[in-house]
Amino acid sequence: ESTTVVVIGAGPAGLTVANLLRRCGVDCVVLERGSRAHVARRQRAGIVETRAVRMFESWGLADVVRGGPPHDGLLEFRIDGESRFVDDRDGSAGSGARLCPQQVLVENLTAAHLADGGDLRYEAADVSLHDLTGDRPTVRYRAADGTRHSISCDFVAGCDGEHGVTRTAVPEGVATVHTFDHGIGWLTVLADAPPPAHPLLAVSPEGFAAHFPRGPRSSRYYLQCPPDDDPGAWPDDRVWDALRTRLADPALVPGPITDRETFRLRGLVHEPMRHGQLFLVGDAAHILSPMGGKGMNLALHDADLFVRAVRDAVRGGDDTALRDYSRRCLRRVWSDQEFSHWLTRTVHEAGGDTDSGPFLRRLARARLDRLVTSPGARHAFAELMTGLDPARAE
Ligand code: FAD
Numbered sequence: 001e002s003t004t005v006v007v008i009g010a011g012p013a014g015l016t017v018a019n020l021l022r023r024c025g026v027d028c029v030v031l032e033r034g035s036r037a038h039v040a041r042r043q044r045a046g047i048v049e050t051r052a053v054r055m056f057e058s059w060g061l062a063d064v065v066r067g068g069p070p071h072d073g074l075l076e077f078r079i080d081g082e083s084r085f086v087d088d089r090d091g092s093a094g095s096g097a098r099l100c101p102q103q104v105l106v107e108n109l110t111a112a113h114l115a116d117g118g119d120l121r122y123e124a125a126d127v128s129l130h131d132l133t134g135d136r137p138t139v140r141y142r143a144a145d146g147t148r149h150s151i152s153c154d155f156v157a158g159c160d161g162e163h164g165v166t167r168t169a170v171p172e173g174v175a176t177v178h179t180f181d182h183g184i185g186w187l188t189v190l191a192d193a194p195p196p197a198h199p200l201l202a203v204s205p206e207g208f209a210a211h212f213p214r215g216p217r218s219s220r221y222y223l224q225c226p227p228d229d230d231p232g233a234w235p236d237d238r239v240w241d242a243l244r245t246r247l248a249d250p251a252l253v254p255g256p257i258t259d260r261e262t263f264r265l266r267g268l269v270h271e272p273m274r275h276g277q278l279f280l281v282g283d284a285a286h287i288l289s290p291m292g293g294k295g296m297n298l299a300l301h302d303a304d305l306f307v308r309a310v311r312d313a314v315r316g317g318d319d320t321a322l323r324d325y326s327r328r329c330l331r332r333v334w335s336d337q338e339f340s341h342w343l344t345r346t347v348h349e350a351g352g353d354t355d356s357g358p359f360l361r362r363l364a365r366a367r368l369d370r371l372v373t374s375p376g377a378r379h380a381f382a383e384l385m386t387g388l389d390p391a392r393a394e
Contacts, residue, residue, distance in 0.1 A: 013282030014159030051387030068099030081248030193255030205352030
């Protein structure tokens with residue numbers, strides 16, 4: 001069997017690559033380890049940034065981000081119970097960010113790809129990559145019925161996330177993995193409870209908390225906790241009590257909790273994002289602290305650059321953009337890592353529950369004060385939130 005691109009993974013990165021390749025008439029096969037139901041259940045990101053909304057529009061795929069109302073642009077910072085609002089729009093003409101939970105985007109992209117005649121294979125086990133530095137790499141896997149398959153291709157798109165196989169196919173010594181651990185844990189909870197009017201970030205002496213909309217009757221909450229804390233240490237009452245205190249909202253309406261997990265806040269970048277004919281896209285190449293909401297949006301950006309580069313190579317015989325893929329992606333990756341790092345440090349150090357001490361706490365509070373009072377600081381923040389920073393425009 002043979003195709004032009006084998007895409008490993010059917011999350012936001014892989015499905016975006018697959019849809020855009022179809023739009024350019026380039027063949028691809030998508031191999032996904034999980035079942036369709038498993039993939040559809042992974043609820044994570046909530047907002048598709050302005051740049052990514054316009055990117056889908058430019059490919060004639062505006063409908064894939066329909067699933068929630070437009071994000072009205074206001075973010076609430078609640079600092080010791082006092083509300084301050086920041087507008088994260090940049091005032092440019094055109095569509096803005098959309099509330100579109102990750103699983104809705106994934107389902108919309110899946111439906112669009114299948115309706116377009118796409119080849120999407122679920123429950124593909126034991127995926128392995130061969131001859132990546134030759135002209136025709138091969139991808140092998142075992143199908144759900146136990147049969148073994150081998151597909152030769154021109155390019156492999158490694159879209160299999162943080163725990164995938166494609167990153168590990170790059171030999172040691174060829175790439176560098178840069179990592180940073182904030183030493184901070186988060187408990188995250190999904191609940192069928194009323195969403196806030198605006199995404200809400202709360203700084204308090206008890207630690208950071210956040211409340212984000214995920215649908216008309218669903219919310220995601222975050223609570224700072226010790227790194228590697230056990231989610232079992234957070235029964236429902238403790239979660240709602242902590243949220244009421246940290247959000248300074250005694251009337252917060254609870255609801256059934258549908259998911260509860262803890263994780264460490266950290267950053268990771270795999271450099272370069274290419275090895276031979278393998279191109280890493282999305283979480284396979286980089287992980288960010290969720291602060292700033294950039295992980296999924298970066299995956300969509302990588303996907304767009306990768307497909308345009310493949311189109312140039314396949315249609316026009318021009319591989320300039322393929323050779324430049326890693327450098328161009330990494331420029332945005334590091335900029336978003338910096339934004340995510342800045343916001344993570346700021347909202348945690350400004351609270352009381354860190355070991356950063358009174359000096360750093362006052363610096364963080366000064367940064368927040370500047371953000372909510374200075375038009376220049378707000379503008380810079382809006383550029384980063386929208387993803388439309390002109391210095392990184394393609
Ligand atoms: P994934 O979504 O991880 O998809 C990878 C796919 O590959 C999966 O379907 C997996 O089953 C498949 N796969 C894995 N291994 C194999 C294999 N060996 N063979 C075949 N298939 C394989 N981002 C934001 O932008 N905004 C947010 O608000 C936000 N909030 C987040 C909150 C949490 C709690 C977490 C954990 C993440 C959050 N993110 C957010 C990050 C976002 O979820 C990721 O950046 C996004 O999922 C990356 O998409 P991806 O397609 O690269 O990887």
